[in-house]
Amino acid sequence: MRLWIALHLPRLPLEVFCPRWSGDNCTVVLEQERVIALSDAAYEAGVRQGLRRGGAIMLAPQSQFQQRDLELEKEALQAVAMALLQFTPQLAEAEESTLLLDVGASLRLFGGIRALCRKVAHSVRALGFTGWLSCAPTARGAWLLARSNGGRALKMASLELRLDALPVDLLPPARSYLGWLEGIGCMSLGELYRLPRPGLQRRCGRALLDMLDDAHGTRPELHEWLAAPASFHARLELFDRVENAEALLFGAHRLLLQLTGWLSAHQLAVERIRLLLEHERGRTAGPPTVIEVVLAEPTWKDTHLVRLLKERLAKQELDAPVIGLRLEAPQVQPMAPLSDSLFPEPGGSKEDWQRLLELLAARLGADNVLQAVPSADYRPEQANTWLSIQKKVRPAEARAQLPPDMGSLPRPTWLLAKPIPLLMRDHRPYYGSPLRIRTTGERIEAGWWGDMQTRDYFMAQGEDHAHYWLFKERDAKSKELEPRWYLQGLFG
Structure with a gap:
């Protein structure tokens, strides 16, 4: 069809000269000294199309007259x-x-x-x-x-x-x-x-x-289709000096809509955008203020980008009034459209979760929203590092950082911040009740370049059938008769 x-x-x-979102100013546009377009305020003052410039000035002297x-x-x-x-x-x-x-x-x-x-x-x-x-x-x-x-x-x-x-x-x-x-x-x-x-x-x-x-429809129609440029750069000249960063969102949304069309035309998704806030020109000119938004997951929708920019602009303090906006998309990749599932996951998709994290990072700061990344270290307290959510860590790279024999060993989901020393009763570790060892030991000797640790880890069970992760220190220089036991984590 x-x-x-x-x-x-x-x-x-x-x-x-007078966009809808800039307010209804009394503006009149002239061509060859006759009115060809006018705002609602000018119309209410009596100005009509075709009127000469002199007549328009008499009816609405407060109007802004622009040449087409x-x-x-x-x-x-x-x-x-x-x-x-x-x-x-x-x-x-x-x-x-x-x-x-x-x-x-x-x-x-x-x-x-x-x-x-x-x-x-x-x-x-x-x-x-x-x-x-x-x-x-x-x-x-x-x-x-x-x-x-x-x-x-x-x-x-x-x-x-x-x-x-x-x-x-x-x-x-x-x-x-x-x-x-x-x-x-x-x-x-x-x-x-x-x-x-x-x-x-x-x-x-x-x-x-x-x-x-x-x-x-009795004659075939021929058209010359508009082609999107190879790279995206859009600029918007503001109609007044803006001193409040939040007021720039309207203009930024206009640029984001253009970006959305460009991405769809090239079947691309954006990973990083840069909004440049241009200040005064001439002798008092200064460098533009750069607002950079890095996405955890590429997107080609303007709604999510608008929310992120809204959060960033709300925290932005302007050193000088803004007279222009410029939007760039320096990092893009091929678009991967979402596939609809017959049974969608409760709580939203993976993309919804990533957008929530990006929104929190824009509101709280990228350094305050962290993700856990495994580290190549056998010591449990050193086997995890925390990075910003904006730093991409692919699952294959995360698995490659793990030691080769870590996948089959039992590790608890709850690791204590600091090991708890346990009492010994009848030569058995005690934590609310006597603990029975249920697995063979896992020996760890690591940290010889710094904090040297020699431990044997075991899974133990209490009388309440809860499972604990214990370790026993192996210190040849220790003069104690019984080894020291510590609680390191809890199994779910």
């Missing part, structure tokens, strides 16, 4: 396109600030067209833009519906009915002939489509007929 989503950004000339910047609009449209690559790799740019997404192969993955449209709309709002979405079986049909905010048409029959009612001036080639079309009473696309084709082509040219045929 071929289905297209068209996204039209009607307020793009305004929102490159086509280069900024192009960069903003590319940023939106980069973020939307997470939904489909087949994305093309169309006329008049519109993007076309071929989502026929993505419907099942995202739960249907309605769920997919909600996700696209949510991403556009998070980027700070206003978008009109439409769906249609043809790309040009979806483009026309989006330009008029005409909604969805999932079948060709319903699309043709909606197209017939649209105004004829939506087609760019028809705008030069609006006077003639009004003179013959042709005001809708349906009336235009029913005109004799040879005469319409002689009068208006072939481009008009091609657009009509594309919209009705």
Whole structure:
């Protein structure tokens, strides 16, 4: 099934200067000294599109007047396109600030067209833009519906009915002939489509007929798909000096959405990101503040990255106001999608557990969330080391650090912080009750380069049927008649 989503950004000339998340400032955008876009505050003051600059100043003298910047609009449209690559790799740019997404192969993955449209709309709002979405079986049909905010048409029959009612001036080639079309009473696309084709082509040219045929699906459509760059670097210029680090999360989320689209386009997952907070330029310029987030498990979702950055920004103290943000992804690897299990594990998957640890590390500090790593030492108290959760230790490497004969020996799950000396009664160790030795001894002689230890370890059982891990010191220089026994651990 071929289905297209068209996204039209009607307020793009305004929102490159005044995004939705920056507040409703009184902003007016001019082109050739006439108003082409304005904020809600300017509209309430009486400013209208097409008004000259002088009239707009009289009605709203407190407004910020900006000249239209086509280069900024192009960069903003590319940023939106980069973020939307997470939904489909087949994305093309169309006329008049519109993007076309071929989502026929993505419907099942995202739960249907309605769920997919909600996700696209949510991403556009998070980027700070206003978008009109439409769906249609043809790309040009979806483009026309989006330009008029005409909604969805999932079948060709319903699309043709909606197209017939649209105004004829939506087609760019028809705008030069609006006077003639009004003179013959042709005001809708349906009336235009029913005109004799040879005469319409002689009068208006072939481009008009091609657009009509594309919209009705009678002509094959060709598109040039947008390609993601080989490496990811995104930058955002802030519209004011920001002195509170937590206020930077909105802009950082916009950059993370672009990263998500780039990762999906290349089928990659990110292991480390760097957010650079740019400060003043010129003579007072200083180096950017770097916030680095290292992930225990690679991810390609923006939600987890946003939570981590939120925790880091909440603890960040700014030495100077921030005027720009830059996001980099210096460490990526091929994406390994999760496989759904028929019987999922209670308490969440391994990935959920890793995300929890990463969130705790971002909140408490990487040095305060530790993981146990085995060490190549026979001494029980030296056989384990604690490393930061951000340092990756693969299971194969951890097993390789163990001595070769450690796997078959009984070791308790609860090791005491300090061995407890035991009493001796009737030549037997005593801990609440006499202890009976149940295994042969395990001899340890290690630490000759430092803390030399010579011990014999045994598993013992008390009268309460609990099992204990004891060791007996072997010291040839000791003058005691009976060996000294110690409790080292408890078996579960």
